[in-house]
Amino acid sequence: MDNKLLIGAHMSISGGYAAMLRTALSIGANTLQYFTRNPRGGDARALDEADIAEAHKIADENGLRFSDMIAHAAYTVNPCSAKENVREFAIRSMTEDIERLEYFPGTLYNFHPGTHTGQGAEVGIALTAHCLATVVKPEQKTRVLIETMSGKGSEIGATFEEVRAIIDAAESEAPAIAGKLGVCLDTCHVSDAGYDIAGNPDAVLDEFDRVIGLDRLCAIHLNDSKNPLGAHKDRHEVIGGGTLGLDAIARIINTPRIKHLPFCLETPNELDGYRREIELLRGLYIQS
Numbered sequence: 001m002d003n004k005l006l007i008g009a010h011m012s013i014s015g016g017y018a019a020m021l022r023t024a025l026s027i028g029a030n031t032l033q034y035f036t037r038n039p040r041g042g043d044a045r046a047l048d049e050a051d052i053a054e055a056h057k058i059a060d061e062n063g064l065r066f067s068d069m070i071a072h073a074a075y076t077v078n079p080c081s082a083k084e085n086v087r088e089f090a091i092r093s094m095t096e097d098i099e100r101l102e103y104f105p106g107t108l109y110n111f112h113p114g115t116h117t118g119q120g121a122e123v124g125i126a127l128t129a130h131c132l133a134t135v136v137k138p139e140q141k142t143r144v145l146i147e148t149m150s151g152k153g154s155e156i157g158a159t160f161e162e163v164r165a166i167i168d169a170a171e172s173e174a175p176a177i178a179g180k181l182g183v184c185l186d187t188c189h190v191s192d193a194g195y196d197i198a199g200n201p202d203a204v205l206d207e208f209d210r211v212i213g214l215d216r217l218c219a220i221h222l223n224d225s226k227n228p229l230g231a232h233k234d235r236h237e238v239i240g241g242g243t244l245g246l247d248a249i250a251r252i253i254n255t256p257r258i259k260h261l262p263f264c265l266e267t268p269n270e271l272d273g274y275r276r277e278i279e280l281l282r283g284l285y286i287q288s
Contacts (some may be wrong), residue, residue: 004284005253006068008032009265009274016048017055017104023038025062030280031262033070033110036097040076044096052103067106068262070145070184070219073097079131080114080124080156087127090096090114094135098142099220100228105141108219108262110184113146113157124156129169136184138176145184145218150192150234158193158232160211167216182216186266187252188237189225191244194230201255214257222281224249233246237265239277259288 008029011020024032037044059066079090094111101107116124136144146166151158159168163183171178181233190197193203208214224242226235240246253259265277 002226003287004030005039005280005282006031006260006262007253007281008069009073009267009269009278010034015043016051018051018058021055021058021062021064023066023271025058027271028278029274030062030064031068031070031264032278033072033264033266035074036071036100036109037074037093039072039074039134043092044100045282047100047103055104065106066104067108069104070110070262070264071097071101071104073111075110075112077111078114078117080116080119080127080221081112082117082119083184086096089188089264091131091134098135098137098140098144102140105136107142108145108184109142110145110147110219113155113163115154116156117154121154121156121162124154125162125165126169127154129166130173132166132170132181133162133173133177136174136177136180138180140153140180143180143181145182147184147192147221147274148186150189151194151232152187152192152234158189160208164212167212183212184219184221185250186221186223187244188221188225188242188266188267189234191225191229192231193229194232195228198229198244198254201248201252205255205257210238216257220258220261221250221266222249222253223266236267238269238273239265239280244286249281253281253284254286256288259285 008031013034077090083106149157224237
């Protein structure tokens with residue numbers, strides 16, 4: 001498995017964990033992503049011990065590793081909102097999510113660092129860092145990933161410097177959580193943010209390494225973009241159908257420094273579309 005492309009797509013968890021893993025396997029995936037709860041907020045689904053046990057069995061039998069899978073926080077999580085109740089929801093829901101993920105040790109937990117809603121990036125960074133310092137525990141097995149953003153509106157996390165500032169501030173407030181934070185790089189978002197991942201992925205990774213450190217890069221959201229470089233929007237496109245293009249996507253998945261990481265599709269597709277994209281990408285991947 002270490003010599004194969006780790007590729008999957010965003011899956012529905014509506015039928016439970018075991019059903020989700022079976023669906024992923026049916027489209028040729030060996031990793032996946034799912035929302036921990038309704039993406040627009042609300043309570044998480046009730047845990048089913050039998051379903052959890054079956055999911056572990058399926059994973060073991062098929063060589064799937066939870067450490068390659070991504071659990072995505074709800075879109076309504078905004079840890080740097082100007083509204084206290086919104087920040088409180090972020091802390092409460094992220095705490096619950098991380099506690100539940102201990103049933104699947106090593107799962108990557110991804111979240112959007114938030115929108116500062118007019119307070120300014122410096123305040124937004126401080127508030128998101130405080131959220132992380134509050135919810136992340138040194139004993140947890142889950143690694144929490146800050147997603148790179150496109151920079152639309154008042155989003156923070158569109159530059160590598162802002163992502164690093166969040167990590168530094170969180171670890172300064174809670175030194176015991178060092179090593180529990182990482183990054184998920186979204187190819188659409190970084191392109192929209194102005195990083196030429198399509199034209200020169202190695203240069204972008206050099207910059208990432210200089211500012212954040214490649215040891216903190218844990219996963220890739222593999223998406224084409226409807227927008228030109230630096231548009232600061234955020235509209236995903238199917239693989240090869242956008243401004244990044246298929247040649248650039250092929251270079252990205254074959255870049256030696258990151259080709260071992262889990263890649264997850266968030267393209268505008270149904271299951272058949274994901275199946276075709278996974279098959280296409282496997283054909284473009286050069287095993288090392």
